[in-house]
Amino acid sequence: MSTDTSGDSAASASSAGSPGRSVVVLDDELFLAHVAPPEHPECGERLLAVREGLARALHSLGEGYGYARPPVPDATAEQLARVHDPAHIEQLGHLAGRASFLESDTYLSAGSVPAAHRAAGAAVALVDALIDGAASHSRGFALPRPPGHHALADRAMGFCLLNNVAVAAAHARARGRQRVLVLDWDVHHGNGTEAIFYDDPSVLFVSLHQYPCYPGTGADRDVGNGNGRGKTVNLPLPPGGSDALYEAAFSRIVLPIIEQFSPDFALVSCGFDAHARDPLASMELSSTAYGQMTRSLLGVLRQDCPLGVVLEGGYDLQALAESSEAVAKALFDAPPQTSTTGSVPLSAPADAALRQVQRVQAPYWKVD
Numbered sequence: 001m002s003t004d005t006s007g008d009s010a011a012s013a014s015s016a017g018s019p020g021r022s023v024v025v026l027d028d029e030l031f032l033a034h035v036a037p038p039e040h041p042e043c044g045e046r047l048l049a050v051r052e053g054l055a056r057a058l059h060s061l062g063e064g065y066g067y068a069r070p071p072v073p074d075a076t077a078e079q080l081a082r083v084h085d086p087a088h089i090e091q092l093g094h095l096a097g098r099a100s101f102l103e104s105d106t107y108l109s110a111g112s113v114p115a116a117h118r119a120a121g122a123a124v125a126l127v128d129a130l131i132d133g134a135a136s137h138s139r140g141f142a143l144p145r146p147p148g149h150h151a152l153a154d155r156a157m158g159f160c161l162l163n164n165v166a167v168a169a170a171h172a173r174a175r176g177r178q179r180v181l182v183l184d185w186d187v188h189h190g191n192g193t194e195a196i197f198y199d200d201p202s203v204l205f206v207s208l209h210q211y212p213c214y215p216g217t218g219a220d221r222d223v224g225n226g227n228g229r230g231k232t233v234n235l236p237l238p239p240g241g242s243d244a245l246y247e248a249a250f251s252r253i254v255l256p257i258i259e260q261f262s263p264d265f266a267l268v269s270c271g272f273d274a275h276a277r278d279p280l281a282s283m284e285l286s287s288t289a290y291g292q293m294t295r296s297l298l299g300v301l302r303q304d305c306p307l308g309v310v311l312e313g314g315y316d317l318q319a320l321a322e323s324s325e326a327v328a329k330a331l332f333d334a335p336p337q338t339s340t341t342g343s344v345p346l347s348a349p350a351d352a353a354l355r356q357v358q359r360v361q362a363p364y365w366k367v368d
């Protein structure tokens with residue numbers, strides 16, 4: 001069973017007869033069983049900060065708003081095998097209960113493998129809750145640890161053991177959804193998710209990331225392969241990117257493409273490491289920008305398209321709490337805070353990066 005955090009006793013906003021809606025949250029104590037080595041940035045305190053942000057969102061919204069918290073099962077072998085090679089799942093199984101490193105920065109603690117299976121299960125449960133739930137449950141936030149978007153079909157990578165958002169996208173397809181969006185605004189390129197769906201026209205992968213940066217992939221020319229050509233949209237952005245750059249990227253490229261794709265299920269790979277406070281990257285987003293991106297996305301989704309947000313990276317605790325609060329408020333349709341970025345002009349390299357993506361994507365989408 002998932003466990004409640006503070007301040008969110010209402011199971012359903014609709015039952016409270018309020019104007020608010022209920023947002024589904026997938027969280028589990030097992031996510032804290034993935035225990036970081038000393039000084040490692042991907043630590044359990046990150047999850048506590050996100051929980052704090054979600055609680056603050058409810059507190060500031062007032063009565064009538066609540067999180068629905070379905071139980072989180074482990075992902076099944078069948079659900080994992082849709083995106084992962086059996087050998088990778090087997091190898092992880094053999095490592096359960098042991099502390100080790102799979103690569104220089106990707107650690108395993110004794111509880112990491114069970115946590116990873118539960119984390120992927122949260123992604124599956126998110127999809128199920130949004131497809132099976134009432135209309136008031138059409139938005140959700142899953143908080144898996146370890147994160148997922150660097151994990152490849154056949155191996156762990158970049159703090160990630162299993163690719164949670166890819167497992168979710170594949171589950172949405174298995175549940176009959178025809179066009180699944182994965183919008184990845186983690187500051188690092190979601191190389192694992194891209195690779196898993198690179199040939200697949202039914203999954204649109206859109207990634208905004210600092211470039212160059214870890215893991216080195218995500219060039220604008222990488223647009224998908226075979227029938228999947230045009231269904232990978234990479235926006236490699238120069239360091240120092242501000243709220244204004246992300247706003248321009250959304251209005252010129254991201255939102256028009258999503259609107260044309262017209263997804264019937266939408267997922268966000270929601271890293272908070274493009275935040276100005278983040279220690280691992282060099283972008284300059286504010287906390288409110290994350291709420292604004294969520295609102296902008298909701299603005300182009302069809303009424304019947306659920307939105308599931310899946311936690312990825314983000315390594316500053318204050319930024320995590322503030323930004324997850326902003327995302328949660330947006331999921332509840334709370335009005336935005338006044339933007340302070342206004343009409344800040346883009347730097348020449350930032351504008352050039354967007355123009356280049358528009359050129360590369362022009363054969364596949366109307367992005368002028």
Ligand SMILES: [Zn+2]
Binds near residue numbers: 271273312314
């Ligand atoms: Zn990241």
